[in-house]
Amino acid sequence: MLNIDELQAILPQRFPFLMIDRVEELEPGKKVVAVKNVSINEQFFSGHFPGRPIMPGVLIIEAMAQAAIVLFSQSKEVIKDKKMAYYLGNVKVRFLSPVFPGDQLKIKVEPLKMLSAAAIVSVEGMVGDRKIAEGELALSAKEG
Amino acid sequence: MQNIEEEIKDIIAEIIEKEPAEILPEAKFFQDLGVDSMMALEIMAAIEKKYKISIPEEKLTQLATLNDTVRVAKEYLGEKADVNA
Numbered sequence: 035m036l037n038i039d040e041l042q043a044i045l046p047q048r049f050p051f052l053m054i055d056r057v058e059e060l061e062p063g064k065k066v067v068a069v070k071n072v073s074i075n076e077q078f079f080s081g082h083f084p085g086r087p088i089m090p091g092v093l094i095i096e097a098m099a100q101a102a103i104v105l106f107s108q109s110k111e112v113i114k115d116k117k118m119a120y121y122l123g124n125v126k127v128r129f130l131s132p133v134f135p136g137d138q139l140k141i142k143v144e145p146l147k148m149l150s151a152a153a154i155v156s157v158e159g160m161v162g163d164r165k166i167a168e169g170e171l172a173l174s175a176k177e178g
Numbered sequence: 179m180q181n182i183e184e185e186i187k188d189i190i191a192e193i194i195e196k197e198p199a200e201i202l203p204e205a206k207f208f209q210d211l212g213v214d215s216m217m218a219l220e221i222m223a224a225i226e227k228k229y230k231i232s233i234p235e236e237k238l239t240q241l242a243t244l245n246d247t248v249r250v251a252k253e254y255l256g257e258k259a260d261v262n263a
Contacts (some may be wrong), residue, residue: 123216147223149235152216154223174214 036060036104040046044107045100046117050077053097054104054141062109066143068101074135089133094167095125101141106153109145118175127157127169134139137161151175182255183248189224190244193217203245225251 036044036057045052059067072089080085102119107113133139140160147154152174159167183203191198194213207213213221218241222233225247231254241247 036197077225123214124220147219149219150239152219152221172220174219 041104044050044104046119047100051096053093054100057101057104057138058073060104060108062105063145063148066101066105066108066141068097068104068141068143070097070139070141072133072135072137072139076135079135087135089137089139091127091129094129094133094139094159095127095171097139098127098141098143098159098167098169099171101143102153102155102157102173105145105155106148106173106175109148110150112150113175113177116177119178121174121176122171123152123174124172125169127167127171129167131161131164131166132171133159133161139166145149146170152153181242182252185228186225186248186251187244189228189233193220193224198221201244204243207242221247229255231255 035161038055041054041057046158054068056069056071057066057067059065078090082088082090087114099122107118107146137163142158142160145153145155152172154170154172156170157168158165187198187201190201194211196211201211205211207218218238222238226233229251231251233250235255237250242252245251254256
């Protein structure tokens, strides 16, 4: 498990773009389960949508991508403690159900193909036992 | 069953978003077809998934044309066929 301080040591993103709060499960090379607590205080809810707050799908993808960075970086001894730049190469995600204020979004990431500087992962978002999104991401990493 | 060349051509076409007919056997992925390194990785992963094979990372740079890709896939499919025989 990783708390927010440990997460910030891994992820380059910061407020207002840190889209995961905690990592509940971390099995290097196998699996990450990350948590995003979705609060009505999120800035995006004021515009998405006025009077009808729904978490934007692109930000769910961002949360998935950040969880994928955790999986990738913690699976590679050589880059574990290095500052890396990460790039999303491809996104295939299907949204199944909306995410509302008060929801706790759990994101599971598992590797489909992991190389030294790139990975394809499967991603799944759950709120309780409701699956809200699933798909695949491709990301690459560069030093610096 | 479609032959492997046709199947792999379809996989590549879908990933790089081109018509299968554009993917000539010796067309160079990077120069002629606009494939980038992430797409090459996706092609490799899609082939592994379809044929349930595992292609090592070093082979990625060898995937330069459709013919190359088919050759590499067959190399690993061959091993699998031997195991199953």
